[in-house]
Amino acid sequence: MKGVAWRLKLGGGLLAAAALLFGVHYLAFRDFHHLAIFTLHDIAFLPVEVLIVTMILHELLERRARREKLHKLSMVIGAFFSEVGAELLRRIAVFDAADATVREAFLARSDWDAKRFSAARTAATAAPYAVDAGRGDLAALRAFLLEKRDFLLRLLENPNLLEHESFTDALWSVFHLAEELEHRTDVTRLSRSDLAHLSGDLRRAYAALAVEWLGHLSHLKESYPYLFSLALRRNPLDPSARVEIPG
Numbered sequence: 024m025k026g027v028a029w030r031l032k033l034g035g036g037l038l039a040a041a042a043l044l045f046g047v048h049y050l051a052f053r054d055f056h057h058l059a060i061f062t063l064h065d066i067a068f069l070p071v072e073v074l075i076v077t078m079i080l081h082e083l084l085e086r087r088a089r090r091e092k093l094h095k096l097s098m099v100i101g102a103f104f105s106e107v108g109a110e111l112l113r114r115i116a117v118f119d120a121a122d123a124t125v126r127e128a129f130l131a132r133s134d135w136d137a138k139r140f141s142a143a144r145t146a147a148t149a150a151p152y153a154v155d156a157g158r159g160d161l162a163a164l165r166a167f168l169l170e171k172r173d174f175l176l177r178l179l180e181n182p183n184l185l186e187h188e189s190f191t192d193a194l195w196s197v198f199h200l201a202e203e204l205e206h207r208t209d210v211t212r213l214s215r216s217d218l219a220h221l222s223g224d225l226r227r228a229y230a231a232l233a234v235e236w237l238g239h240l241s242h243l244k245e246s247y248p249y250l251f252s253l254a255l256r257r258n259p260l261d262p263s264a265r266v267e268i269p270g
Contacts, residue, residue, distance in 0.1 A: 113259035140241035156221035168201035193231035
């Protein structure tokens with residue numbers, strides 16, 4: 024209500040200022056004919072001004088604002104993968120019993136372009152993961168996620184994440200997995216039904232993280248080639264990846 028009242032006062036003040044200036048113009052020159060001509064000319068030009076300001080200039084400013092938001096969000100996503108995401112992907116991949124050829128469709132390479140990354144994300148979304156919670160060390164995974172819990176909570180508090188729905192969903196899947204593991208007293212002694220339930224949680228987080236990881240790599244290649252080179256050499260989905268560059 025206060026915002027509306029402020030706008031009404033501003034609008035009334037501007038109209039009063041315009042009337043005052045028209046009055047001064049008339050008193051100074053006593054030429055109502057030319058005053059009317061110029062006034063009509065200005066009114067006729069108003070639609071063009073609206074077009075320029077609201078439909079062109081405003082759109083350009085909005086695009087710039089969106090680019091800045093996405094840039095900030097990319098920094099948040101980069102921090103997530105650097106601190107948690109890449110290592111978490113590596114740890115969850117141990118639970119995947121699918122044949123190695125499944126990953127070949129989305130195992131990033133240095134010569135990929137944006138189109139190839141997009142195809143890889145589609146493949147990662149639809150991949151037939153065979154995640155089995157009984158294949159890996161759930162206790163170690165639980166300890167890792169609990170150690171990173173505060174970091175994950177701080178990410179969820181970041182308002183910029185609202186601009187990236189798929190990454191937010193991936194983060195929620197990770198947070199849910201952490202909660203599921205946290206509330207089990209002994210993850211080394213679970214029933215088959217419980218292991219099957221955790222397998223579903225692991226698969227959800229695994230698939231979501233793989234898709235976001237590929238999007239992150241695509242952004243790095245386009246904007247930060249030197250960071251892309253390191254990320255590719257630390258690729259958690261590639262068991263043969265090595266940071267050291269062979270001579």
